[in-house]
Amino acid sequence: MRNPNSTTQKSEFAIEVRDLTKSYGKTQALRGIDLGVRQGEIFGFLGPNGAGKTTTIRCLLDMIRPDAGSIRIFGINPQLDPVAVQMLAGYLPGEVQYFENMTAEHQLRFYADMRNGHADWKYVQKLAERLSLNMKQAIKNQSKGNKQKIGVIQALMHHPKLLLLDEPTSGLDPLMQQEVLAMLREANTAGATIFFSSHIMSEVESLAERVAIIRVGEIVETAETSILTGCSIRRVTVRLKCSVNIQRLENLPGVVVLPGSDETSFTLQVTGDMEQVVKVLGDYPILDLETEHPSLEETFLSYYQK
């Protein structure tokens, strides 16, 4: 029988969060979050500013204490054994700040020392080279993008089992964004579980296997990225030889006729099954029919417009 008080429990999940709540004074930042991130998975955490992404990540590392709920990282309770969790994890904060007078190299050596030297320095140099980071330059003279690169390197430097990244490509140019995403994929191939927050949809779409969407402290959807982008909503543009009774289409469940439509040329937004729409359209001579899968961004926005 599972003992809820034990520090370590075997689990298929790298991260298990149950009913997590956190308030800052009168502001309720997290309202009962449930999350399960499987070992070896890349999991995207989507939400606008202030939705609770950073608060969730910081709870996972025991930097802030939840008011209620439970967290397990590889079966370990971070509140009871934070050091064990921190040894397994690499963390990149949303707004990374350093000791400005240090050089990038000194800063990274400092972080390596904080890990009792458990860092792969050859790997650090390789990453710095790939990111074109000048390790000898003082941090105060580094650009925002370069500071972000230092953050990425410190998160990866000890080959962590779990990466907790708060907007990992923030401040990077598109080329470097791609390089960082490639590094993360490599880390994942090597066995790391990746949990990252972002509001860059293309990034989440290209990297994450599963996505959770958070809105005002609540998870509103958790699904595989492909399902979320591929199946939930379609846009259908139709051109007919003759007029159609638009009302017939509007009456179908999950169908919205988008503005700018008329009786011979119209665009529908279809949520769920297409069968009924195809049946109705089958009664009319069709000139052209085009279906479009929405981007994750559109799916994301649809949750916020609800």
Place this chain on the structure above:
Amino acid sequence: MKRFWTTFRYTFRWFRGQILGWGLGIAALGLLIVAFYDVFGERQADFMKMIESYPPEFLAFFGTDPSGVVSPEGYLGMYAFSFLPIIIGFFAVLAGSNLIAGDEERGRLDLVIAHPVGRTAFFLGRLIAFVGATISILFIGWLGFCVLLNNSSLGITWTEMALPFISSFTQALIYGALALLLSMLLPTRNLASIISGLVMVLGYVLSSMASLNENLEAIAKLFPYTYFQGSEAFTNLNLAWLFTLLGISILMVLLSWWRFVRRDIRLSGEGSFHLHLPFKTQHKAA
């Protein structure tokens, strides 16, 4: 142990500039004061005339009366030891309030504490580095006071000269501990510095004025400065006072640690820079 050591090593290294700055400053003051004692002796009559012309309220701040100033103890008390705890106290207040809250306000603590250090080891590492820095400053200062002692007619040994510095150490410790505790409880580090600094300066003013106004004695006793021994330490170092100040400092440090290991690491923008009450209900560990 290794986790504590890493934090201590880096923090102490960051204190190097301050150790040299404050330590050499006090040492230079000591060199000058000791060197000038013999000149002072030669012109004793002129000095006496000048001192007698000062209002007693002014002299009270230097902890002496005109008749005592001609003695080595009175001279050192007036020109050095009366304000030594204030000098080292300023260092202690700034360093104590900055020890953890400084990095927290600058957003650096978030990433540092995400490394496998442990809050207790981190706290201890930083605290011991602060204590080490304070001792180093006072040690350099003490050397400055001692270098010319053998060539001076003060007639004070190196060991005797160490006694006011021991008393200053407990003063620094209590102001540093107060600033650290307040930085754990109050919304900003600056507020912690200001309140601790006020306690220090107010204690100095009240203790000094209490020699002129007996009514102030009771209030002055509430402030640490009253228990500082300058030249008096040469002959009668009050160990009870020393250990009481040390005990109160340890108590404040323990409260700071207790608060630090239990509270959220603050991050600008999360709305968490609020007043932290020491006995707020503890979060549940699920």
